[in-house]
Amino acid sequence: MSTITTEELSETTLLRFATAGSVDDGKSTLVGRLLHDSKSVLTDQLEAVERASASRGQEAPDLALLTDGLRAEREQGITIDVAYRYFATPLRRFILADTPGHVQYTRNMVTGASTAELTVILVDARNGVVEQTRRHAALAALLRVPHVVLAVNKMDLVAYEEKVFAAIAEEFTAYATELGVPEVTAIPISALVGDNVVEPSANMDWYGGPTVLEHLETVPVSHDLxxxxxxxxxxxxxxxxxxxxxxxxxxxxxxxxxxxxxxxxxxxxxxxxxxxxxxxxxxxxxxxxxxxxxxxxxxxxxxxxxxxxxxxxxxxxAPATTQDIEATVCHVADAPLTVGHRVLLKHGTRTVKAIVKDIPSRLTLDDLSLHPHPGQLVANDIGRVKIRTAEPLPVDSYSDSRRTGSFILIDPNDGQTLTAGMVGESFAAPEPVKDEADDDGWDF
Missing domain, CATH: 2.40.30.10 (Translation factors)
Known part of the structure; x- marks a missing residue:
């Protein structure tokens, strides 16, 4: 790939995208292959990966190490944090977030995808659509990510069979469409070998669509603020x-x-x-x-x-100002969020006192069922909340603007981020219970 000049870079568009999938589906390998084959890896980075791979007894460089940078991740062989990488081609600049696959790190996936215009969801061709695949599709729909790519990985392990890919693509697309995902593009790949990641595969002549990089370079940034x-x-x-x-x-x-x-x-x-x-x-x-x-x-x-x-x-x-906010939230702190919780709400550059007046429901991502009035949300839970603020706030609906329609809740005692919220987003929660009065100075 030719060197990109400063003038060319300034004229390219920026695409923020995230990767998601179950553990061992190959997310980090895909990202590593994408960086390696697009010539976006510095020489010293590649040498470090080669040394680390050799110390493990691996003959070929483990490209997953280009994103799995934390020592704990390398020791466990899994991704537990969001790894951000920045690269560019002559057609576009990219900010990518490689997110965790474990269910207990759902909050990290929400963090990585919250600003993404596109999400790449990986599926192991041998396993097909599994529970965690459905969770990530639901999160992409909830976060209103405009574009979803289904990357059916490890096609080399199923003899590059077209019918295997077609069945997985059909099942996932039908599920995502029910969730309201506006667009799904399915691509058969082998991240380990490099099939259809940057270069077209010679092993799947039945596939006539774009490679992953081609799609990333040409997909319209539809959520244009x-x-x-x-x-x-x-x-x-x-x-x-x-x-x-x-x-x-x-x-x-x-x-x-x-x-x-x-x-x-x-x-x-x-x-x-x-x-x-x-x-x-x-x-x-x-x-x-x-x-x-x-x-x-x-x-x-x-x-x-x-x-x-x-x-x-x-x-x-001008948006209307309000002290009563209804929103869908993802709880990210280890300590639970409870009804009556006193918090600080940060919206844009403004921070105000607030109270959690009700938690009408918690979403079960396994089957998208609702647990009514759970009383609290624990780490990685997604739920519906009603919040009363001490001062009026000019909030937009998240469906109108992901920037001014979002907020975070903060612990007033230690400044810890508790919850990420999306104003007005709903998954058909039941009617909330009647608010109970408070008499301790935080009842607005």
Whole structure:
């Protein structure tokens, strides 16, 4: 592969994707093969893998070690953490997350896939669709990942039989469609040998579709935040102390969604005050328009009270503010989340006190059944919650924006992240029970 210039890299699009699958289905090997065959591995990295493989008595380099970097993972031969890797081809830049396969690390899979536009779910061709495959499909649907790739791995161990691949692809696609997954692309591969990962396979002439890399390079990034309602969480108010700009007041932050234009009418939430965009500074230079993921400073025509945690939005697309949030959450802490739990809720750049008023249901990922009113969520549980905040928050639905429709719950005592939430997402939970009053100063 030819060297990519800085100019070429700046013009390519970015795709965030995650891998998932059962233990020993070959996720880390697939990622290693993808990096190796696309010439994205540095020489010293490959030499380190070769040395580690030789010390184990392996004749060929174990490409899984390119992602299984933790000592505990190498000793156990499994992936227990999310391994992030960054690479690029002339057509696209990539951020990939290699997520764990064990059910007890469901929270890690949620972390890795929460920002992904695409998820690669691996299936061992010898085993077909198993329980953990269905869990990962359900999580991809819940997290609204726009594209799912079914990689039927280890085709070399089933003699590259087309009927084996076809049966697995049909079963998985039918299940994913029932969950609401918008798109499934099935690809037969052998990560160990390299069939259909970067180069087309000579052993499966019956398959005429793309390789994994070809699909990653060409799939449209359909969840494009630049087409969402514009949102700028204010991170910092800039008031330079110099005589050149004595009246300068800028509101800095990273645009979470959409685009802003000079002259546009905007509203500041939660106060509801309005103004117009007088200017936009990007990297110290004035621009007429700025869009999602760019870090900018907005200047407004009116001198109004704005501070960190406020949200600047177009007046015509302003979300409603609320103190009552219903959401689907994945509990990530070892300590349980209980009804009546006092927490801090972080949404964008704003953090407020909150109470867990009810946990209407817990989702059983094995069969997608609901356990009503469990009273608590433990590590890796996914459930439906009702939360009351101390202050109004301008939240979007997660289905509209994965950035401004999400939040985290934090332990106010030690700052530990407890739960990741998706506003408005539902899996048909039953009606919640009536809230019980609290009288200890946290009842909002």
């Amino acid at each position: 630049s087409h969402c309602h514009a949102r700028l969480p204010v991170q910092y108010v800039i008031r330079p102390q110099n005589s050149d700009h004595p009246d300068y007041r800028g509101y800095a932050g990273q645009i979470a969604a959409g685009s802003f234009h000079v002259g546009e009418q905007v509203t500041v939430l939660p106060s509801g005050r309005t103004s117009k965009v007088a200017g936009i500074d990007l990297l110290g230079e004035p621009v007429d328009v700025a869009w999602t993921t760019q870090s900018v400073t907005l200047l407004l025509e009116d001198d109004i009270d704005i501070s960190r945690g406020d949200l600047i939005v177009p007046t015509k697309d």
